Amino acid sequence: MQNQQQHLAEQSWNQSILSVEVQVPEARLWQYDAPAIVLGRSQHALLTADPALSRAGIDIVLRHAGGGAVLVGPWMLSASVVLPASHRLVTPSTAKSYQWIGDLYASVLAAAGVETHVLTPEEAHAWKLENRASPVEWACFGGLSPGELVVDGRKIVGFAQVRKRNGILLVAGILLTDPDWPMLCHAMGKPAEDAAALARCTVSCAELLGRELPVEKLANSLASALDEAIHAA
DSSP states (O other), X not given: OBOSSHHHHHHHHHHHHTSSOOOSOEEEEEEOSSOEEEEOGGGTTHHHHOHHHHXXXXXXXXXXXXXXXXXXXXXXXXXXXXXXXXXXXXXXXXXXXGHHHHHHHHHHHHHTTOOOEEOOHHHHHHHHHHTTTOTTTTBGXXXXXXXXXXXXXXXXXXXXXXXXXXXXXXXXXXXXXXXXXXXXXXHHTOOHHHHHHHHHHBOOHHHHHTSOOOHHHHHHHHHHHHHHHHHOO
C-alpha cells in the first residue's frame, strides 16, 4: 500500500501500467494522508476553463478513467486492478466487467461487518431513469453504476475503468469515513446544497458501524481477495 504522494503515485501507476501490453494481472491499494480531487476523463477541460479550480488550495489530479470527480483523502481506501485483455475476468460488456469485483468487495466488507448490496444493471438503469435531474452526478459518488455497492440506496463503493488493447484497468474506492463534501463542492464551484445531497446519497463504513474500521486489516483482506481472484486459474 502506498502512503507518500499517494494521489500522484496512483495516477502515474495507472497511466504507465497501460502504456505497454499487460502480461500479468496486478492489484495495488492506495491510502491518502491529504485530500485531493481526481477529475474524470470528461472533466479534464475544467482545469483550464475554471481558474478558480486551480486556486482552490487542494491538489487537482487528472485520471484517464471515466466518471465524475472523486474527492480522495483519509476517508477513502482505493484500489487499482489491471488485467490482460485476454484475462478470464474481462467481459465484452463494460457494465458486466464490474460484477466480479463488486461481489468481491461485498464479501470482504461483509466479513468486516458491513453488509452491502451489489447493484445489478437493471437497478442501476432504473436509478438513472428516476434521477435524470440529479444535481450531483458531476461527482463520482453522486451517481450509481452496475456493480457498485450500496446500503439502502446509498453508495459506499464506487468503480471506474479504462479499457485499451493493452489491457483493462479497474479502479475502486471505499468510503471508510464521511468525506469532506463541502470541500469538494467549494473547490468545484458547486452550491452548498450539493454537499448536503452527496451526504444523503452516500454512506461510510464508520457511519454504518458506529466506529472506524481497522484500515490495515481491511486493506490486507482486500489485497488477499483481489490477488486470489485475479490469479485464479
